[in-house]
Every structure is written in C-alpha cells, then in structure tokens.
Amino acid sequence: MNASYDVKFFEIYRNQSSKTPSYVARWSVAGRRTSKTFRTKELANSHMRDLRMAARNGEAFDIDTGLPESKLASEPNQNGPTFLAFAQRFITQRWKTSAARTRETDVYALLALVPALVKDLPGRPGDGDMRRVLREYYLLPNERRGELPAEQAPVLRWLETASLPLADLEQARVIRLALDAISVTFKGERAAANTVLRKREVFHHLLELAVEEKVFGVNPLNGVKWTPPEAVDAVDPRTVVNPRQARALLDAMPRVGRTRGARMRAMYACMYYAALRPEEAAGLKRENCDLPREGWGLLTLETARPFANKRYTDSGAAHDDRGLKHRADKDTRPVPIPPALVKILREHIADFGVAGDGRLFATSKGGLYTNSAISRVWKSARKQAFTPEQVVSSLAATPYDLRHAAVSLWLASGVAPTEVAKRAGHSVEVLQRVYAKVIDGQRELANSKILNALNE
CATH class of the missing domain: 1.10.443.10 (Intergrase catalytic core)
Structure with missing residues (x-):
C-alpha cells in the first residue's frame, strides 16, 4: 500500500449535475483529492465520520484509493486506484528523471486517454474543460500545482467520480477504447502516425508501471491485436x-x-x-x-x-x-x-x-x-x-x-x-x-x- 498520514477533510456538497439527489464526500491524502458519491447526506456524513475516526486512531491512508487500512479490508471492490489517480502517480514518478519535453509528451498523451476511460455518468463536462483541468492542475506534481480555479472544481470532481478503475484495463474492450482515443486529434480527425506511436508508448509505460506495482500480471496492452500506423522516419x-x-x-x-x-x-x-x-x-x-x-x-x-x-x-x-x-x-x-x-x-x-x-x-x-x-x-x-x-x-x-x-x-x-x-x-x-x-x-x-x- 502506498500510504500517508497527511489527510484533510472537506465539506460534503450536493451534486447539482445529478438528476436524482446525491451528495459527494471529499477528502485528500498526501495532497491527492478523493471523493465518493452517496444517495443521501446521512450516508455521506457516516462515511466521513468513519474516515475521521480512522485518522484520529492513527491509521495510514492509501494514497490511491483514499481509504484507511481498515476500510481497504472491508471494501475490497474499491481496493485499487482509478485510471485518473494512477495517471497522476505515473506523472509524478517520471517527473524528476525526465526532460521537460518528455514531461510534456507524457501529459499530452494522458489528455487523450483520461477523458476516454470514464464511466457514462450524467453531467459529463466538455472534453476541452477536462483537458484544461488535467493540463493546468491535476497532471502536475503536487508542488507544481497552484490553487484549483473555482470553475474547474466541478470538472475535476466529475472526473474523480467517473474515472474507470485501473483494473478495468485488463479487458480488451477498455484497451481498445484507449487506442481509439490516441488515434485521433482533439478535433476528432485522424492523428499523424508519429503522434499516435508516441502516445501509445506513453500508455505502454504507464501500464508497465502498473505491472511493476502488481496491478496486472502482464501488460494488458500486449494482449490486444492492433496494427500501428506506419510512421515515416526517412527524410523527404x-x-x-x-x-x-x-x-x-x-x-x-x-x-x-x-x-x-x-x-x-x-x-x-x-x-x-x-x-x-x-x-x-x-x-x-x-x-x-x-x-x-x-x-x-x-x-x-x-x-x-x-x-x-x-x-x-x-x-x-x-x-x-x-x-x-x-x-x-x-x-x-x-x-x-x-x-x-x-x-x-x-x-x-x-x-x-x-x-x-x-x-x-x-x-x-x-x-x-x-x-x-x-x-x-x-x-x-x-x-x-x-x-x-x-x-x-x-x-x-x-x-x-x-x-x-x-x-x-x-x-x-x-x-x-x-x-x-x-x-x-x-x-x-x-x-x-x-x-x-x-x-x-x-x-x-x-x-x-x-x-x-x-x-x-
């Protein structure tokens, strides 16, 4: 478990984008925000009371899931990071040893992947809004982040709620969603071959980190048949x-x-x-x-x-x-x-x-x-x-x-x-x-x- 004792709690808020009443509990572990949606405010309050009690008892919290050790055992279905949370960890781990252009390439690839690997939940923000909050805030190391602008907060909350579990990428269907996303530009046009291959390389490195951390036994990208576009290296x-x-x-x-x-x-x-x-x-x-x-x-x-x-x-x-x-x-x-x-x-x-x-x-x-x-x-x-x-x-x-x-x-x-x-x-x-x-x-x-x- 990647754990920390640095836990902060925030106010519960009503999810205005939902047609049926729902409430979002929010907290952060080591600066990484986590949220969970409940049908009633009472359930949300109960969840937050449990988390606060765990913090007062000196429990370590898992950075990826945001859960204390006691909750990890009782909620095994949530024992694992979302793709969004793991993408942020991937960026943070590579940051210190990467050149600036490599960092930019990593983030650029994830701007295509993160909005594609989400659940079909109501209130989906525009792709441009999601890319903005990812580029300017979330996909940066904690020490590089400024204050999250108020207009971006609902976008990030939706992403945190909707992001698929990383474990879902064991399914070929989900991998293909990701490959489709990196094969087009942000305007939906066919992407250049070299761009597609660079994004796939970043995706491969991210999944290799997941293998290293025992999320997967083997890299699930290798099990999907996909013909990469032909890249032209030779000078014209x-x-x-x-x-x-x-x-x-x-x-x-x-x-x-x-x-x-x-x-x-x-x-x-x-x-x-x-x-x-x-x-x-x-x-x-x-x-x-x-x-x-x-x-x-x-x-x-x-x-x-x-x-x-x-x-x-x-x-x-x-x-x-x-x-x-x-x-x-x-x-x-x-x-x-x-x-x-x-x-x-x-x-x-x-x-x-x-x-x-x-x-x-x-x-x-x-x-x-x-x-x-x-x-x-x-x-x-x-x-x-x-x-x-x-x-x-x-x-x-x-x-x-x-x-x-x-x-x-x-x-x-x-x-x-x-x-x-x-x-x-x-x-x-x-x-x-x-x-x-x-x-x-x-x-x-x-x-x-x-x-x-x-x-x-």
Missing part, C-alpha cells in the same frame, strides 16, 4: 535545399524585421553548415567556438537548450539546460565548420556581441528565441528567397530542414557515414534509416566509382 528529399538555395535563405534574413532576422542569421547558418539542432544552437557559447581568421573552425557542443512550456521545465523558464541528445551527461561533440560559417559567426559576434552568459544567439534583451519566433522569421525568409511555387512547396518548410540539408550534403559528397553520424550526433543505424533515400540516391555514383576502380 523534396525538403532538402541545395547550397545555392541555402545561401539565398541566409542572405534574405537581414531583410526580415528591423534587426531580428539579422540577429538570427548566424543561428540558421549553424543549422545548415554544422547540422546543429535548434536547441544545440540555442546553447552555443563563445567559449565553444574556435574561429580562426583562415581555414576551418571547430564548434565543441556541450549543452542543448530545448524549448518547452514553462509548466514542465525545472527552471520555470521556457528553456532548460540539458545534455546533448544521445550523449552521456557532460559529454561533448566536436563539429568542424567550414570557412563560410566561421566568417558568419565572426561577423555576428562583431555586430551583436554575446549574451551575459556567453551565448551567441540572444534577443536584443538577452533572452532566448522561442520556437514561434524562429518559425516566423523562417517563413518570412522563405517568401523573400523563394519563388511563389517554392514557397507553397515542402522545400525547407521548417528550420530543421536545414539540418537535414547539411547531413544530406555530407553524405552526397562521399563523407563516410560513420563520420557524418559523429558530426551530426546520430548513431550510424539512425543515420541510415532517416537518410535512406539520400543514401540510395548515391548508388549510381558509388557504382561508377567502383567500376572506375575495377577498370584501372
């Missing part, structure tokens, strides 16, 4: 710019806004010439840069600063300092950079300096660029650099496509995949899967080189 060659197009995009940057495009030009250049991820460029400092007056330079990457909602970061800011992706903590990645990028970075430092902490890329007030700002400047630059036909195409549709273009160029130039993977921060296996079409496109060139060697 139609998104990849050639060097001339990349230079045109970079040259268009100073014409975007008063100074913003000019300040951000070198950041986009790092994505193209050094294949940096946007979060790696955000964390780049002057001390990481060897910028000689002539020849090749070197970037030594140490940290990344991925953007995430402030609700999920440790710092409470829109970015957290993190280690490099696919690397051990405090590991570094050296990336040689060509003279063109060395020149751009030297000019950027001369024109705009660096932030107080040494970061190369900062707003005029020293802050970090948000994803939306990076995207807006990029869209404006595309309109400046491309023809109307190219603007509506998928060519360099996002800033991340600059990284794809860099890696594609390296591979097309005959650089060994092991060296490309090392510079890009990939494993060779991922490189070959993501850039399969680019690699396949070099088959004729490779065959020609082999044939020339054989004919010598």
Whole structure:
C-alpha cells in the first residue's frame, strides 16, 4: 500500500449535475483529492465520520484509493486506484528523471486517454474543460500545482467520480477504447502516425508501471491485436535545399524585421553548415567556438537548450539546460565548420556581441528565441528567397530542414557515414534509416566509382 498520514477533510456538497439527489464526500491524502458519491447526506456524513475516526486512531491512508487500512479490508471492490489517480502517480514518478519535453509528451498523451476511460455518468463536462483541468492542475506534481480555479472544481470532481478503475484495463474492450482515443486529434480527425506511436508508448509505460506495482500480471496492452500506423522516419528529399538555395535563405534574413532576422542569421547558418539542432544552437557559447581568421573552425557542443512550456521545465523558464541528445551527461561533440560559417559567426559576434552568459544567439534583451519566433522569421525568409511555387512547396518548410540539408550534403559528397553520424550526433543505424533515400540516391555514383576502380 502506498500510504500517508497527511489527510484533510472537506465539506460534503450536493451534486447539482445529478438528476436524482446525491451528495459527494471529499477528502485528500498526501495532497491527492478523493471523493465518493452517496444517495443521501446521512450516508455521506457516516462515511466521513468513519474516515475521521480512522485518522484520529492513527491509521495510514492509501494514497490511491483514499481509504484507511481498515476500510481497504472491508471494501475490497474499491481496493485499487482509478485510471485518473494512477495517471497522476505515473506523472509524478517520471517527473524528476525526465526532460521537460518528455514531461510534456507524457501529459499530452494522458489528455487523450483520461477523458476516454470514464464511466457514462450524467453531467459529463466538455472534453476541452477536462483537458484544461488535467493540463493546468491535476497532471502536475503536487508542488507544481497552484490553487484549483473555482470553475474547474466541478470538472475535476466529475472526473474523480467517473474515472474507470485501473483494473478495468485488463479487458480488451477498455484497451481498445484507449487506442481509439490516441488515434485521433482533439478535433476528432485522424492523428499523424508519429503522434499516435508516441502516445501509445506513453500508455505502454504507464501500464508497465502498473505491472511493476502488481496491478496486472502482464501488460494488458500486449494482449490486444492492433496494427500501428506506419510512421515515416526517412527524410523527404523534396525538403532538402541545395547550397545555392541555402545561401539565398541566409542572405534574405537581414531583410526580415528591423534587426531580428539579422540577429538570427548566424543561428540558421549553424543549422545548415554544422547540422546543429535548434536547441544545440540555442546553447552555443563563445567559449565553444574556435574561429580562426583562415581555414576551418571547430564548434565543441556541450549543452542543448530545448524549448518547452514553462509548466514542465525545472527552471520555470521556457528553456532548460540539458545534455546533448544521445550523449552521456557532460559529454561533448566536436563539429568542424567550414570557412563560410566561421566568417558568419565572426561577423555576428562583431555586430551583436554575446549574451551575459556567453551565448551567441540572444534577443536584443538577452533572452532566448522561442520556437514561434524562429518559425516566423523562417517563413518570412522563405517568401523573400523563394519563388511563389517554392514557397507553397515542402522545400525547407521548417528550420530543421536545414539540418537535414547539411547531413544530406555530407553524405552526397562521399563523407563516410560513420563520420557524418559523429558530426551530426546520430548513431550510424539512425543515420541510415532517416537518410535512406539520400543514401540510395548515391548508388549510381558509388557504382561508377567502383567500376572506375575495377577498370584501372
């Protein structure tokens, strides 16, 4: 039993959403609210008296069910958490060891699952209202929660009452309800394959925790036949710019806004010439840069600063300092950079300096660029650099496509995949899967080189 002695009791209230009279008893254990509905106020009062007596007698209360030890034995049908309560425990357990983006992904998946795994009770709130109370309050660790807004309290009470017991997920029918929920967007449209697979992965991890805690003998998700959507990992060659197009995009940057495009030009250049991820460029400092007056330079990457909602970061800011992706903590990645990028970075430092902490890329007030700002400047630059036909195409549709273009160029130039993977921060296996079409496109060139060697 996951138990606590931190128990608080609240007033009983009349359930206004019910057609027949009913009363809701409410209390919390270790900050986690629990409620139970009764037909009469007398029954609700009797239940609360029992709970208060147990608390006065020094009994520990089960955090998941909200019941004292003596009640667990007498009410075995309630001996187990609801899906809602277990979802909150799942979030809390993973929080400390997860990156902000992982926390956000976990919550996003549960925003689809929790409203789907409920009983058909009267007074169901709107799905948007349920997602709001889950996102802004319930699916956060206790120490991250603010005060529950008054208008959200009835929504949370309904969810607490209606949420299915976690044990019900042993039924294939219930698992299929969950899989249907993660297969569509919040608007009811078909969800992208990668989104569905990410949500299923979160659902799988939650059920694995339930197996670990002996709620299930085996993961019930594994017993349901379900064909996952086909996800596309490979880079679409139609998104990849050639060097001339990349230079045109970079040259268009100073014409975007008063100074913003000019300040951000070198950041986009790092994505193209050094294949940096946007979060790696955000964390780049002057001390990481060897910028000689002539020849090749070197970037030594140490940290990344991925953007995430402030609700999920440790710092409470829109970015957290993190280690490099696919690397051990405090590991570094050296990336040689060509003279063109060395020149751009030297000019950027001369024109705009660096932030107080040494970061190369900062707003005029020293802050970090948000994803939306990076995207807006990029869209404006595309309109400046491309023809109307190219603007509506998928060519360099996002800033991340600059990284794809860099890696594609390296591979097309005959650089060994092991060296490309090392510079890009990939494993060779991922490189070959993501850039399969680019690699396949070099088959004729490779065959020609082999044939020339054989004919010598």
